[in-house]
Amino acid sequence: MSEKTYRVVQWMTGDVGQVGVRHFADNPVFDLVGVLVHTPEKVGKDAGEIAGIPPIGVIATDDAESIIAMDADCVFYTPIIMDVDTVCRLLRSGKNVVTTSGFFHPTDDFREGGDMIRAASQHGGTSFHAGGIHPGYAGDILPLTLARIVNRIDKIRVVEVVNVLSDAALDHIDWLGFGKDKNKFLTEPTILGLGVTFFAQSMHMVADGLGVTIDEVTSDLQAAVAVDDITHELGVIPRGTVAAQRHHWTAHVDGRPLIEFHALYTTTSADNLDPPWDFGKTRYRIVIDGDPPTELTLQGLEHPDGTFSHPGYDWTAMGAINAIPDVCDAAPGWLTHLDLGLVQPRGLVRK
Structure with missing residues (x-):
């Protein structure tokens, strides 16, 4: 199994897709x-040039039909928003198909698309x-992994x-709504707010893993403004x-809050915010209130020079890429994290 290779296609080359190109070029x-x-x-x-590495002999194309007709084991599909019809093709x-674009866990919000994906998988004998x-x-595998070592869970x-x-995410400024009037921001739809159904998939995965059922998911939004211009x-x-901005989503089980997601996004330090929120450094923090609190x-x-980097795009890409061999070797269908179990990454230890 360790000598098996997988023919892959990189679909789109944004920040996440470029991580894919670099990894596929280096991993045997x-x-x-x-x-x-x-x-x-x-x-x-050359795809290497696009991804910031030496040429690799693969030339980028915008001809989707030629890619669909190509002989390959897997497509790493990384647009921001998934087109279900394309994925089904x-x-x-x-x-x-392994993707970072959505459909992480079956919920009612994705029932129609999920049925299409399952049917296409059966037709193609694919996963x-x-x-x-x-x-x-961070919001599903890590909580369930942490849950394995506790005796009782009151809240996650x-x-x-x-x-x-x-964190090298300047392209997020406008589409996250930074720089908007506070009242407009709080009353108009937001990107993260519109994405709550995607995050709720993780909540449902945690609930399914714990053997409970979510009654409803509620949300709350707060914002802080800049005291001075931020250049x-x-x-x-x-x-x-x-x-x-602070997004707070709560999954209620049996009439009480069981799973809480807090998305805290900022562009400056606390002393330049009103109110003066101090979020600390970029991170994911999973807390289980229960016995024992964990x-x-x-x-x-x-880094040694005191700088701090957040490898968010690398984590996003590799969290999916490392599942590709297991997905290719599995039976056809829509495979969630619960279906795959413990993924066994291959080719990470290289000479």
Whole structure:
């Protein structure tokens, strides 16, 4: 099994997709046979050049039909939003699909798309799996892993902290609503708010793993404004506009809150916020209130020079990529984390 290789296609080459290209080029378990892009400037370029490594001999194309017709074991599908029809075409063409774009766990919100994926998988004799960092790891696999060592659970809290300016996520500023009027931000739809159904999949996975049923998921949103202008490479977040946001989602079981997700996103330090929220460094924190009270923190490391980096895109990509061999070797269908069990990553220890 250790000598088996998997022919893979990289579908899109954004931040997550570029991690995929670099890994597939370096890991002997994988043979990168195709790369699909949608940006005209990338068409015709070597995939290595796009991903910031030396040429690898795979030329990027925007011809989706040629990719769908290609002979490959798996497609690593990494658009921000998943197109169910495209994924189903890939599955019917005989290619397994592993994605970071959604459909992590079956819930009513994804029933129709889930049925389409299952049917396409059976038609193509293929499997589908979604993973990532959150949703897809920090909010589901880690809580269930931590639950294994406790005696009783009263509540599970998952806290995600992201400093958008310091964590190479400048492209998130506008679409997360930073720089907007506070009242408009709190009354209009937000990207994270619209994505609550995706995060709720992790809550349902935890509940299913614990043998309980979620009654409802409620949400709350708060915002803090900048005391002074916040200048960044792409512009400025004006004084008095939204510079931090707190999303709080709660899954209720038997009439009481059991699972809480806190998404804390900021662009500045506490002394430049009103109110002065101090979120601390970027991290994922899983807390189990119960017997015994237990906590787990996942975060990047400080470098010798004192700087701190958050490998969010790497974690997102690798959380899914490392499942590819197990997905390819599994029976056809929609495979959740609970279906796969303990994933056995291959090719990580290299000469």
